[in-house]
Amino acid sequence: MFHNSGKLLFFLGKADRLRITVWLFSLTVITIAVPLAFGNLYPTQAERDVMAQTLSNPALTAMVGPVNFETYTIGTMTAHEMVLLTALVVGLMNILFVNRHTRVEEEEGLLELVRSLPTGKGANMMAVFLHILFINLLLVLLISVGLGVLGIESMGWNGSMLYGMVLGGSGIFFAGITAISAQLADNARTSFGIAFAVLMIAYLVRAVGDVSAETLSWFSPLHLSSQAEVYGANHWWTILPLFGVGILLFAVAGYMASLRDLDAGLLRSRAGKTTASSFLGTPTGLALRLQRTGIISWGIAMLLLGASYGSILGDLETFFEGNEILQQMLAGESSASFTEQFLSLLIVVIALIATIPALMSMLKLYKEEKSHRVDLLYAHPLSRFQFFASHLSIAAVQGLVMFLLAFAGLWMAGVAVMTEPFSFLTIVGAGMAYYPALLVMVGVTVLLIGFFPEKSGWVWAYLLYAFIVLYFGGLFEFPEWMEYLSPFGYVPELPNEDMTWLPLILLSMVALVMVTIGFRGYKRRDLQG
Structure with a gap:
């Protein structure tokens, strides 16, 4: 049943060594840097108590969870503001890893190759489980030791270990969810969509429950991160459901895998039409049809994201007064109001997130090539320019649509909660100023696909760098030149700054x-196999 799962585990580790390093290094560095920054910004208990009061705002409670601590120390402040959001990122990391080594590899024919060797039917699932368990336990070790050795008085080893275990447990839970979705769906897109939807629903259910009905929050696994009260009461029991249910889900997924055929899913796909439309017969029509579900899902997500951010644009002037950490994250020297400065920060965050689906759409070009599906297309009278242009146009238009949906949602929610709301043109115009930066990110992706296709995934690291520098730059006092290493750093921060067209041009x-240049490289190189 599990014969040679050990060898498969070795191969998974070797294939993911770079991805594991990047993910764990990024998560550990950010986690350790936050309490150090808090210690400098809030050296006295009185300042931390003021911060605790401001974070009792319903909008912030929905974002980071309720303040359940009696004493708001550096440790409890770090746990309250970081554990939930970090658990969300860890959940996404595990979804990507599990989906890659289950449904993606099965879709690409790699699992069929493994099955042709002397391996048990359950060997791959066992190897994936052990691989994910190793990654999350390594994350637990790095986070726990990293926080413990800081020597901050309120951050003892007991709380530091629990901090890491909560993150590891959250990762195992959503890894188990993805293992189940990989058995239900018959393709990687649907499998990822199901798991990602569960992650987002868990966050939204917890947000609504924490604000209005605590009973509802218990239906979300992410609620356990705030109930753990890390560096406070340190409730260790909260990690048991996370690890226990996650392991159980993997066991169920292994049983489900034994019930289905290779390349099939337990949920049948709907039968397609017997004849294709004339538009579907074009490269753009085919690419759009293949990406239709993802585009719709991302569109809904971006609209909800914009609306959720817009809902906190109410009485921000009072909220920001005396809140030094949030003031430092903003422009600082600008004469604009705190609301305008905070709006510019929200807009750049939304722009960075809205860039993700556009890059995914462009990377689909190389994915089709790598999976050999493009060979069938090139067997017909189809030029490389036509195939390339179809994905480029979809990526560019999709990015534009995501921007419009997100910033329209931001404007609509802002109108509902503000006494003097911003105009539609102010918010959408400020957001659309980042569209040329999105196009540059698409250009970077095209360059990688054209000349270094195997390294095209590095564009995600570049986007993550832009997010860290632009979002945390004011908090950690990064030098200004670091912003200019990202195309988003050149965009005027409207409505906080005056509009300048030259950078956008x-x-x-x-x-x-x-x-x-990227297309020329793509046109001249051999197809990847």
Whole structure:
């Protein structure tokens, strides 16, 4: 049943060594840096108590959870503001890893190759489970030791270990969810969509429950991260459901895998039409049809994301007064109001998130090539330019649509909660200023696909760098030149700053040059296999 699962585990570790390093290094560095920053910004207990009071705002409670601590120390402040959001990221990390080594590899024919060797039918699932368990336990070790050795008085080893275990347990839980979705769906897109939807629903259910009905919060596994009260009461029992249910889900997934055929899913796909439409017969129509579910899902997500951020645009002036950490994350020296400064921060965060589906759409070009499905298309009278242009146009238009949906949601929610709301053109115009930066990111992706296709995934690291520098730059006092290593750093922060068109024109030209050079490389190189 599990014959040679050990060898498969070794191969998984070797294939993921770089991804594991990047993920764990990023999570550990950010986690350790936050309490150090808090210690400098809030050296006295009185300042921390003021911070605790401001975070009792319903909007912030929905984002990071309720304040359940009697004494708001550096440790409890770190746990309250970081554990939930970090658990969300860890959940996403595990979803990507499990989906990659189950449904993606099965879709690409790799699992069929493994099955042709002397391996048990359950060997791959066992190897994936052990692989995920190793990654999360390594994360637990790095986080726990990293926080413990800081030597901060309120951050003892007991709380530091629980901090890491909560993150590891959250990862195992959502890894188990993904293992189940990989058995239900018959393709990688649907499998990822199901698992990601569960993650987002868990966050939204917890947010609504924490604000209005605590009973509802218990239906979300993410609620356990705040109930753990890390560096406070330290409730260790909260990790048992996370690890226990996660392991149980993997066991159920293994049983489900034994019931289905290779390349099939337990949920049948709907039968398609007997004849294709004329539009579906074009490269753009086919690419759009394959990405339809993802585009719709991301569109709904971006609308909800914009609306959720817009819902906190109420009486922010009072909220920001005396809140030094949030003031430092903003422009600081600007004469604009705190609401305008905070709005500019929200807009850049939304722009960065809205860039993700556009990059995914562009990377689909290489994914189709790597899986050999593009060979069937090139067997017909189809030029590389037509295939390339279909994915590029979808990526560009999709990015534009995501921007419009997100910022429209931001404006609509802002109108509902603000006495003097911003105009539609102010918010959407400020957001659309980042569209040339999105095109540059698409251009970087095209360059990688054209010349270094195996390294095209590195664009995600570049986007993560942009997020860290732009979001945490003010908090950690990063030098200004680090912002300019990202295309988003050149965009004027509207409505906090005056509009300047030159950077946007230059970014658009750079994007055009990158796409042109990248296409030439794609046109001249051999197809990848």
